[in-house]
Amino acid sequence: YIASFYTIAEVERLFAAIKGDSCEFPVLMADFYGLRRSEIMGLRWQAVDFQNNLITINHTVVQCKIGTEHIIAAKDRAKNKTSCRSMPLVPQFRDLLLQMKARQEKCKALCGSSYTNTDYIFVNDMGIPYKPNYVTQHFQLILKKNSLRTIRFHDLRHTCASLLLKNGVSMKDIQEWLGHSDFNTTANI
Numbered sequence: 001y002i003a004s005f006y007t008i009a010e011v012e013r014l015f016a017a018i019k020g021d022s023c024e025f026p027v028l029m030a031d032f033y034g035l036r037r038s039e040i041m042g043l044r045w046q047a048v049d050f051q052n053n054l055i056t057i058n059h060t061v062v063q064c065k066i067g068t069e070h071i072i073a074a075k076d077r078a079k080n081k082t083s084c085r086s087m088p089l090v091p092q093f094r095d096l097l098l099q100m101k102a103r104q105e106k107c108k109a110l111c112g113s114s115y116t117n118t119d120y121i122f123v124n125d126m127g128i129p130y131k132p133n134y135v136t137q138h139f140q141l142i143l144k145k146n147s148l149r150t151i152r153f154h155d156l157r158h159t160c161a162s163l164l165l166k167n168g169v170s171m172k173d174i175q176e177w178l179g180h181s182d183f184n185t186t187a188n189i
Helices: 008-018 024-033 037-041 091-114 132-145 155-166 171-178 183-188
Strands: 054-057 060-066 069-075 085-088
Touching: 008 024, 008 132, 008 155, 024 037, 024 091, 024 132, 024 155, 037 060, 037 132, 060 132, 155 171
Parallel strands: none
Antiparallel strands: 054 085, 060 069
């Protein structure tokens, strides 16, 4: 497999297309922070420190198939030791998260006891966490609907790395930002 990534112009088109969509949050997090799908799905409110403007990646949610059954598995660990990391919560994402939190509180008040209480950030209006495969499948529909070049959702992570490199960020810093355990992984991709 040869990794793919979007140019700045393609990212801008994607952001315009995704604005207000249910998958806006995961796309933004994958493209800006370079988070893996499992890391985005595993983000919980307890990982967001609004006071110190930090977001901590330390929990993942994956979807796998065992036989004919699809299983959702949550783990209090990331892919590897270096994948557990704290990152700065930039103002735009701080504002987005505060808006999402306020919306969840509003939905919780409207739904009452029907609302599913979890600590996860990426949930629907009933409080139910989205399934990881939903993000991947919906992302492809957005690309097709908006005549955007087809890439995998994971390629947004490569886009993040490429844009950081283009803006003069060192490979070592990109390795740490992405949570790669090996410098060669960052350099090869």
